[in-house]
Amino acid sequence: MDEVRPEGSSSCSTEAEQTQSRDTIVETAPSFSPSGWCPRELAFAPFVPLVEDQQQKEDKRVNAAGKFSKYRAFVRKPLVARLTKEIVETYQICNPQFKYSEDLNPKRFLTSPSTGVLNDGYDNLNSDLILTVNLVLIHVEKSRRYTVKDLLGHGTFGQVAKCWDSDTNSFVAVKIIKNQPAYYQQALVEVTILTTLNKKYDPEDKHHIVRIFDYFVYQRHLCICFELLDTNLYELIKMNHFRGLSLGIVQLFSKQILCGLALLKDAGIIHCDLKPENILLCASTVKPAEIKIIDFGSACMENRTVYSYIQSRYYRSPEVLLGYQYTTAIDMWSFGCIVAELFLGLPLFPGASEFDLLKRMIEIIGGQPPDYVLRDAKNTSKFFKCIGSLQNIEISEGSKNGSVYQALTEEEYEARDLKKPSIGKEYFKHMNLEAIVSNYPYRKNLPQEDIAKESQIRLALIDFLRGLVEFDPAKRWSPFQASKHPFVTGEPFTHPYRPSPETPHIPVVQNIKVDNHKGGGHWFAAGLSPNVSHLQL
Numbered sequence: 001m002d003e004v005r006p007e008g009s010s011s012c013s014t015e016a017e018q019t020q021s022r023d024t025i026v027e028t029a030p031s032f033s034p035s036g037w038c039p040r041e042l043a044f045a046p047f048v049p050l051v052e053d054q055q056q057k058e059d060k061r062v063n064a065a066g067k068f069s070k071y072r073a074f075v076r077k078p079l080v081a082r083l084t085k086e087i088v089e090t091y092q093i094c095n096p097q098f099k100y101s102e103d104l105n106p107k108r109f110l111t112s113p114s115t116g117v118l119n120d121g122y123d124n125l126n127s128d129l130i131l132t133v134n135l136v137l138i139h140v141e142k143s144r145r146y147t148v149k150d151l152l153g154h155g156t157f158g159q160v161a162k163c164w165d166s167d168t169n170s171f172v173a174v175k176i177i178k179n180q181p182a183y184y185q186q187a188l189v190e191v192t193i194l195t196t197l198n199k200k201y202d203p204e205d206k207h208h209i210v211r212i213f214d215y216f217v218y219q220r221h222l223c224i225c226f227e228l229l230d231t232n233l234y235e236l237i238k239m240n241h242f243r244g245l246s247l248g249i250v251q252l253f254s255k256q257i258l259c260g261l262a263l264l265k266d267a268g269i270i271h272c273d274l275k276p277e278n279i280l281l282c283a284s285t286v287k288p289a290e291i292k293i294i295d296f297g298s299a300c301m302e303n304r305t306v307y308s309y310i311q312s313r314y315y316r317s318p319e320v321l322l323g324y325q326y327t328t329a330i331d332m333w334s335f336g337c338i339v340a341e342l343f344l345g346l347p348l349f350p351g352a353s354e355f356d357l358l359k360r361m362i363e364i365i366g367g368q369p370p371d372y373v374l375r376d377a378k379n380t381s382k383f384f385k386c387i388g389s390l391q392n393i394e395i396s397e398g399s400k401n402g403s404v405y406q407a408l409t410e411e412e413y414e415a416r417d418l419k420k421p422s423i424g425k426e427y428f429k430h431m432n433l434e435a436i437v438s439n440y441p442y443r444k445n446l447p448q449e450d451i452a453k454e455s456q457i458r459l460a461l462i463d464f465l466r467g468l469v470e471f472d473p474a475k476r477w478s479p480f481q482a483s484k485h486p487f488v489t490g491e492p493f494t495h496p497y498r499p500s501p502e503t504p505h506i507p508v509v510q511n512i513k514v515d516n517h518k519g520g521g522h523w524f525a526a527g528l529s530p531n532v533s534h535l536q537l
């Protein structure tokens, strides 16, 4: 679950993975399908340009035969000749005995490594089902067929494939879980939690949680079928060259994530792995800026918090890091980290180790976890030394001053752990939250009045983040409280926000539209997919 960033992403789109998947396609690209080439295959198909004399020779040969005018036309345009959907006819012109059969197509592997060594050759050494283009995943009981078309991503639990559902004539995303009992069991929890959330808590699909359609076992792999979504937020930030998104978009996404988190809180469910990779844009062009939360593979009920090693490191809350009991408030911490990252383009706490993570939290936020947490947490002694009497601990005390705990220095940690803690790069010039957000570069050539407007919204953002990346889980804002903050509601920010006590109510986001007037925003330079190109990031 730990990741290295900016490169680290569980989705199939890091530089290395892109090269790998491109190579996989190139290796086997001479295959052709009766239905023609899909655009992605076109982009990566091998093209060997014919040199002039070769082409003339071929032309001559064809002319001599006197009946291959169609073929000649193709030779003049070799790219068209190689990629045309009429290639079967072309082959038949060359050899009247030629018969096309899909079975003769070389397999196009989507899984790497693609050698079958487990499960009678169906699985690779990582217990992943070896996926090939056009492999059909069959839900036997329902006689339902899902034809694999592409790989969308992979992660700890397995692979996610884009599949054609011939029952509904639409594409879906199928998560194919690794063939191992522990993953199988945990994935069943994902099925149960998502089914409950979808059916019981959000029947009208208004809370930005991915929809689950079906699940079944294929070749000993649990397959979970979801609605097909688009780019994840980490990819979106990456497309923007890690320069952060406009405040208008950050606000819009925040509102929707909060709407999802409010539902989770109401259902007593903790996501446990909220991060930009697990928030995806919807594929619909009708609501272009709509997002959904995915990956409930680590989720648990609030009253059944069995695992202590949860949350991806950059988004890990202090209570999880310290081994203290946790609640839905840990997702609010991750949410705060995500909001900051959407604005900054880089993670707020890119800790290279847990020691580094805690050090960055203490520096950037100021203060430290409250003494009542440090007193009861299992891992406190890994990171803190006690410098006073534990009897002096007041339950509500959370400030650094007056605490009986002091964070270990790097040297003290090394002496205790017998190894140097990994310390990552400093990405920000300034080391406290206010300065990091206020001094973040404004978009070039932004008129003075827009700078003034944006600096006001940045103040609101700082106040908003402070309520989320709050060390004390009891004081951290709930989704409902956060959703009333001026940064989210768009009301003018005049003074620090004091949330009213928690009331059980789930806010619903409707009529999603992009408000580009909220903040001037940063620049957006990368080539975007059609679904994101019209977002004013």
Ligand SMILES: Nc1ncnc2c1ncn2[C@@H]1O[C@H](COP(=O)(O)OP(=O)(O)OP(=O)(O)O)[C@@H](O)[C@H]1O
Binding pocket: 001, 010, 011, 012, 152, 153, 154, 155, 156, 157, 158, 159, 160, 173, 175, 210, 226, 227, 228, 229, 230, 232, 273, 277, 278, 280, 294, 295, 296, 297
């Ligand atoms: N419904 C979907 N539509 C489109 N792409 C998806 C969908 N679900 C997952 N993906 C892609 O697959 C990737 C991995 O999915 P997911 O996070 O569910 O797997 P995981 O094995 O649980 O990953 P992790 O290692 O983060 O726990 C996602 O980051 C995303 O890019």
